[in-house]
Amino acid sequence: MAEDDPFEGIPDDPTADLDAATQQLTVRVEKRRYDKPVTVVEGFDTNSVDVDAVASRLKKKVAAGGTVNGDTIELQGDHSDRVPDLLREEGFEVT
Numbered sequence: 001m002a003e004d005d006p007f008e009g010i011p012d013d014p015t016a017d018l019d020a021a022t023q024q025l026t027v028r029v030e031k032r033r034y035d036k037p038v039t040v041v042e043g044f045d046t047n048s049v050d051v052d053a054v055a056s057r058l059k060k061k062v063a064a065g066g067t068v069n070g071d072t073i074e075l076q077g078d079h080s081d082r083v084p085d086l087l088r089e090e091g092f093e094v095t
Contacts, residue, residue, distance in 0.1 A: 023049065025087055025094045029080050037078040041087070044071045054090065061086055 025043040032038050041058075044051045055073045059066050062082055066075035075083070084094040 023092055025092050027080055027083050027087070027094060029078050036076070039075040039077065039079040039083055041073040041075070041083060042071070044073075046071050054087075057090070058083065058086060 023043055023045055025041055028040050028042075030038050030040055044054070051068050051071060051073065055066060055068045058073060058075060062075060062077070062079045064076045064079065066073060068074075087094050
């Protein structure tokens, strides 16, 4: 019979959630060429968060294309109603 692992459930990097919680993100919608809306998420600290991974998860959840431009995520379409809630689920603070 195996003993219970005292470290079970503890993440490999317990500071990862703290890094996300300390960042103030903003979500806005811009009109681009031909009046196409683009949802822009700004305010990531690229030293503590993998912005590419966050962008990939967001793109899958909203079923849209997008890109990472420095510390900014740009998603095709107007997702301003859904993206803030998705970011809060991941532990980010959205203003």
